[in-house]
Structures are given as structure tokens and as C-alpha cells.
Amino acid sequence: MVKAEVEAAVRAVPDPELQVLSIGELGMLREVSVDDDGNAVVTVTPTYLGCPALELIKADVAAAARAAGAADVEVVVSMSPPWTTDWLSETARAKLADAGIAPPGRLSLPLLQPGCPRCAFPDTTELASAGAAACMALRLCPGCGEPFEHLKAH
Amino acid sequence: MTALFDYLLGLGDDALVAAQRTAEWCARAPQLEEEVALANVALDQLGQARAFLTYAGDLEGAGRDEDALAFLRDEHEFRNVQLVELPNGDFATTVAKTLLLATYQNLLYTRLSRAAEPRLAGIAAKAAKESAFHVSYASVWTVRLGDGTPLSHRRMRDAVEEVWPYTHELFEPWAAPEAGLDPAALRGPWLEVVDRVLGEATLARPRDGWAATGGREGRHTEWFGPLLAEMQYVHRAHVGARW
Numbered sequence: 001m002v003k004a005e006v007e008a009a010v011r012a013v014p015d016p017e018l019q020v021l022s023i024g025e026l027g028m029l030r031e032v033s034v035d036d037d038g039n040a041v042v043t044v045t046p047t048y049l050g051c052p053a054l055e056l057i058k059a060d061v062a063a064a065a066r067a068a069g070a071a072d073v074e075v076v077v078s079m080s081p082p083w084t085t086d087w088l089s090e091t092a093r094a095k096l097a098d099a100g101i102a103p104p105g106r107l108s109l110p111l112l113q114p115g116c117p118r119c120a121f122p123d124t125t126e127l128a129s130a131g132a133a134a135c136m137a138l139r140l141c142p143g144c145g146e147p148f149e150h151l152k153a154h
Numbered sequence: 155m156t157a158l159f160d161y162l163l164g165l166g167d168d169a170l171v172a173a174q175r176t177a178e179w180c181a182r183a184p185q186l187e188e189e190v191a192l193a194n195v196a197l198d199q200l201g202q203a204r205a206f207l208t209y210a211g212d213l214e215g216a217g218r219d220e221d222a223l224a225f226l227r228d229e230h231e232f233r234n235v236q237l238v239e240l241p242n243g244d245f246a247t248t249v250a251k252t253l254l255l256a257t258y259q260n261l262l263y264t265r266l267s268r269a270a271e272p273r274l275a276g277i278a279a280k281a282a283k284e285s286a287f288h289v290s291y292a293s294v295w296t297v298r299l300g301d302g303t304p305l306s307h308r309r310m311r312d313a314v315e316e317v318w319p320y321t322h323e324l325f326e327p328w329a330a331p332e333a334g335l336d337p338a339a340l341r342g343p344w345l346e347v348v349d350r351v352l353g354e355a356t357l358a359r360p361r362d363g364w365a366a367t368g369g370r371e372g373r374h375t376e377w378f379g380p381l382l383a384e385m386q387y388v389h390r391a392h393v394g395a396r397w
Binding site for chain 1: 191197200279283284
């Protein structure tokens, strides 16, 4: 079944900026369809409009789909509905924490202060509201003395 | 050309010129964290500009893509407000410009996310979330500088006073029917947010007086030409070049 293989292959394409995560785990993959001739249409949603890695992601997705048996591949970029951190899978959250980035809270729940992803110290302080990305805050853990990034829920 | 095309140019040009101007802080910001933060604000603006200009080009149907619209139009063809072309000044001036623009953009995008035109609504919904971070970033700095030392208070106050006359243009009558909104209706909610931040920053709202105008019709300040020249010359010097 080509569709299942294509879907598994594109789901596993690593994000160029956060290599520990796949676009599937990030929730960027919206839809995969394959017609009877093996032509695939893959719909992805960027995490933000200015994403400079989008061209690379499109190329990687097309290559992965072809390698999995797709005859022709069209990668469609959809902005709507907009990506949200709520689409991050549980695996993605665990991997972010392993990479030293405090994962975001759930938008539907009260916002909690993130604990330190390294030593789990609960009471951390914000150093800068915007870090490596506007949605990434820089925080300091008084427990282990290390700074860490926090992906803010949005 | 349709009113929607013109409207998309305005949205795209506001974001594009704000991106170009804000990016001038790269390698010049007071500290590394602020440089990265401002670069990311600029990158968000650039992403919004790309989405709006691509949409405008598709709608026009004359084969102009985002690059043609960004790099091959001349000064009088740009539809951005003059606020975004003002020089960066000191850090406080940039904070003031970012606060006043992002607050407007956030309110505008939030309303446009309910527009009947699905492509416009989709871009706006995404952009609204991004501009919320810009508002929060600029608010934190406005309060920190305004409610800081006598020197930082004075410079933050001067910055808000200096750019205030350029904010009126944001609320001038200018919108496509597809947008379904009157820009003037945004000023009340905009003042509410701005007043709250200025209040916390121990700053008074400047009095309304002289108001800059003309950007939406293609009349720009003396600072706009040099900005465009820097932004466009590589594209024009190497016609058709590809990465």
C-alpha cells in the first residue's frame, strides 16, 4: 500500500531546525493523499509564516515521498488552520525536554511556570521574553544555575 | 486593479518595510538577547509580507510574484504607512515603533482572521499569533525603560512623542470590502492597550496634533528611498539570479 508507506516516510522527515523532532511529531503534517497512479499530495503547515526552512522541508518531503514509492509529489503549504503548540505530540514534548528546551503548556490549561528541563527544579525565572525565536523565552534555573529555552504555548 | 489587491499591498508593504527597518538592528543591538529578539520580530514581519505579497501577485494574475512586488516596484508604488519607514533612532524609539505598530497589527489581524475571504483570514490568523509576541516584547521594554531611571524614562517618553504623529495614518479610511472592517474602529481598542502599557510605564499619552499622512497613496518620507535602495539593489543588479 503506497499511501501508508508514503505517509510513514514523510511523517519521519526531520525538522531542519530541531533535528531531534520529525515534522510528524511537530504536528506540521496535515494530510497525505495518493491517487491510483501513485501521485502524492502532501499538505504541510509551517510553525510560523517566516519559516526560512520551509523550502528545505518541502524538498525533503518530496524526496522522502518519492523514495517511499510515490510517482509524483506535490507539496502543498497550508496556513489555515494556523499551527499551534497544542499539535506537538507527547513524544515531541519529551524530546524537546531531552534537548534542553522546556516544552510548552497546553493552551486549554492554566499557564504554569516551566520547570527546568535539566534538573526539574520548579521555580525558574525569565531572562528574556524572546530568545532564539520570538516564541522562545530564555529562562534561568536557580537549581542548577543553567539557562534554558522555553517554547511558549501559542 | 481591485481594491483587495491594493489592500494586500498595504498589509504586505507595512510588514515588509517594518522587517527591513527592524533588521538593521542585526549586529547593533545593545545586547545579544535583544539582537536575536529583534531579528525574530523582523523575520515574522518578513514572513507576513511574503504571504500577503504572494497573495496579491496571484490575485493580480500578471505574473508578478513576491520578489517582483518587493524588489521591482519604485517608491511611489509602495502602500505602507510612513511609521514603518522612520529611522530606528535609539533603542527606545525602536521599542516605541514596535509597540505602536504591533498593537495595531495584532488587532487588525485578529479581526481579519474572521474575514469572509478564506485566504486572507488564514494568513491573518497565523499573523495575529505572531504579532501578539511582538506586543508583549515591546510592552515589557516600554515599561522597563519608562519606569526605569530618569534617563531611560526621558528617552522612552521622547521616543513615544516622536513617533506618535505617525500613528494616525494606521486608522485612516482604507480597506477592501473583503476585509469587512473600518480601520477607524481599531483606534479605540488600540488606545486601550497602548494606554495600559504607557500607564504602567509611568508615561503620559502624547497629545494628538500634527498627523503624518500619504503613505497609502504612495507618498513617503525622505527616509524611505535609501531604505528601498538598500533592500532592492542586489536583486536589481543581478537580474534573475537564483540561490
